[in-house]
Amino acid sequence: MKTSAAEKFSSPLWRDRALAATALAEMETLTARAAAKTGTTVNFMEVCGTHTMAIAASGMRRLFPKGLRMLSGPGCPVCVTSQGDIDRVLALAAVPGVIITTFGDMLKVKGSGGRDLQALREAGADVRVVYSPLDAVALAAAEPARQVVFIGVGFETTAPVIAGAVVRARKAGLKNFSSTAFFKLVPPALELLLSDPENRIHGFMLPGHVSAIIGLAPYRFVTEKYKVPCVVTGFEPLDILAGINMLLKQLAAGRPVVEDEYFRAVRAEGNPAAQKLMAEVFTVSAASWRAIGTLKATGLSFSKAYSSFDAIKRFRIPYSDAPEPRGCLCGKILLGKALPPDCPLFGKRCTPSSAVGPCMVSSEGACAAWFKYGG
Amino acid sequence: MCLAVPGKITSVKSNNAEVDFNGVKRAVSLDLVPEARKNDYVLVHAGFAIQVLSPEEAQETLRLFAEIYGKEHQDAASGPLSHLKP
Numbered sequence: 426m427k428t429s430a431a432e433k434f435s436s437p438l439w440r441d442r443a444l445a446a447t448a449l450a451e452m453e454t455l456t457a458r459a460a461a462k463t464g465t466t467v468n469f470m471e472v473c474g475t476h477t478m479a480i481a482a483s484g485m486r487r488l489f490p491k492g493l494r495m496l497s498g499p500g501c502p503v504c505v506t507s508q509g510d511i512d513r514v515l516a517l518a519a520v521p522g523v524i525i526t527t528f529g530d531m532l533k534v535k536g537s538g539g540r541d542l543q544a545l546r547e548a549g550a551d552v553r554v555v556y557s558p559l560d561a562v563a564l565a566a567a568e569p570a571r572q573v574v575f576i577g578v579g580f581e582t583t584a585p586v587i588a589g590a591v592v593r594a595r596k597a598g599l600k601n602f603s604s605t606a607f608f609k610l611v612p613p614a615l616e617l618l619l620s621d622p623e624n625r626i627h628g629f630m631l632p633g634h635v636s637a638i639i640g641l642a643p644y645r646f647v648t649e650k651y652k653v654p655c656v657v658t659g660f661e662p663l664d665i666l667a668g669i670n671m672l673l674k675q676l677a678a679g680r681p682v683v684e685d686e687y688f689r690a691v692r693a694e695g696n697p698a699a700q701k702l703m704a705e706v707f708t709v710s711a712a713s714w715r716a717i718g719t720l721k722a723t724g725l726s727f728s729k730a731y732s733s734f735d736a737i738k739r740f741r742i743p744y745s746d747a748p749e750p751r752g753c754l755c756g757k758i759l760l761g762k763a764l765p766p767d768c769p770l771f772g773k774r775c776t777p778s779s780a781v782g783p784c785m786v787s788s789e790g791a792c793a794a795w796f797k798y799g800g
Numbered sequence: 801m802c803l804a805v806p807g808k809i810t811s812v813k814s815n816n817a818e819v820d821f822n823g824v825k826r827a828v829s830l831d832l833v834p835e836a837r838k839n840d841y842v843l844v845h846a847g848f849a850i851q852v853l854s855p856e857e858a859q860e861t862l863r864l865f866a867e868i869y870g871k872e873h874q875d876a877a878s879g880p881l882s883h884l885k886p
Contacts, residue, residue, distance in 0.1 A: 433858045434806035434841065435822070438865075447869040475802050500802070528846070557847025559829060582802040586848045589831040634802040637843060637851040663865050689857040690843050696851055699832040789803075 434689075439661035440483075448666035449488050455673035456490040459627070462677060467493045468625050469672055470618070470761050472611060473632030474501030474789030475660060481794035483662045493669070496761035497791035499614045499714070500632055502579040503530045504759055504783045504790050507713035508747040510578075510607050511783075512536045516742045517574055517605070518550045523740070524568065525552045526561035527576040533786045537747035558590035558604070565594065565602035574736045575604040582634040584608045584725055585699035588706035591734050603736035608725035609712050611635050612643040617720065618760060619651045626761055628654040628672035630665070633687045638703075640695025641683050648681040659687035706731045715783065716749055716756020753782035758791050765795040772796060804845040806853055809838050819844060 712724020
């Protein structure tokens with residue numbers, strides 16, 4: 426039988442209501458069993474912002490058992506970018522003659538001066554939203570007299586893509602293309618959460634597309650050292666329900682392992698070609714996280730061989746620590762210590778049309794998801 | 801931002817592919833999946849294919865869901881998963 430991509434990978438079966446109802450019924454039973462072990466509400470964290478959005482958009486949160494809570498984690502790239510790095514993005518946009526190219530999510534993140542890229546664009550800065558960093562490379566080739574800067578933020582899914590664009594720019598001999606490398610790494614972020622004495626996370630729904638790149642081995646410490654269950658999960662509603670049930674089963678059985686629910690896309694070894702390219706262009710380095718600070722070996726920056734593509738070096742943009750917006754709970758929300766409605770600004774002074782913090786700005790921020798779809 | 805979308809490769813020229821996303825075609829780089837070939841399904845993030853998808857394993861996942869969660873459908877010939885049965 427001939428089947429299309431639609432039938433295999435985006436078939437309505439991935440969202441089948443009857444199957445979801447059975448999965449939710451099983452979740453009730455499993456939650457009771459797991460809660461008997463933990464003695465409290467079961468707290469799982471979806472690390473990835475794309476999961477946050479998928480959970481919110483499906484409306485499944487209100488169908489979860491009472492004893493189960495899904496916390497949003499530090500996996501929204503715009504949300505975890507420090508205020509100091511946001512200020513550096515805005516400083517780049519203010520360099521005369523520079524064309525800033527960016528994913529759309531960055532446009533409305535406010536700097537500590539209260540301005541964002543959109544405001545700078547309205548004031549005359551050349552800021553363009555692109556779909557791919559390759560569009561920025563093509564623009565650099567078409568505009569040899571202008572400097573084109575790509576705003577590189579993200580995790581291990583996005584870093585190799587930008588590495589690929591940088592390598593193409595070098596092959597094309599482009600001297601007018603550069604990028605920021607405000608990349609964060611997921612495994613050190615998990616370690617950060619787990620080493621907190623106040624940690625109350627009983628299991629991680631691991632990001633599907635980061636894992637498609639890095640594979641399963643980098644997560645082993647979570648189950649071996651911290652004994653916390655892990656399931657790499659896909660993004661369809663049934664994937665998410667199955668992922669949660671797999672976590673509950675591990676918790677109830679007291680046997681934490683790294684499981685792969687998303688095996689149609691995630692292999693144990695990840696994507697070796699992407700890992701190689703990422704290691705060639707970038708090197709593990711300190712990264713500055715919103716509300717957490719600068720931490721050693723938690724991010725990526727340009728390797729020596731590719732340092733000439735570093736926009737921050739090319740335009741000599743200094744870093745200075747900047748405070749978070751006053752009253753904003755984004756930092757606590759990213760660490761799973763608060764939910765969006767816990768924030769006094771949520772839905773009042775802070776809404777998607779007039780956002781105070783990045784968790785409301787980014788389309789996949791926890792606050793934006795709660796605001797749009799309800800808790 | 802880690803959103804990635806599945807599509808099918810319709811043609812390949814050096815490391816550049818044309819990928820069909822349910823009728824919408826776009827140029828996609830194969831730099832990160834040099835092993836990908838015409839007719840393969842790939843997961844695409846920001847203009848790059850980041851992984852080759854396995855249709856067999858997608859089918860296997862759906863079969864597992866049906867097996868674990870679809871008890872009431874297994875007797876109904878018209879159930880939403882009936883066509884998955886051998």
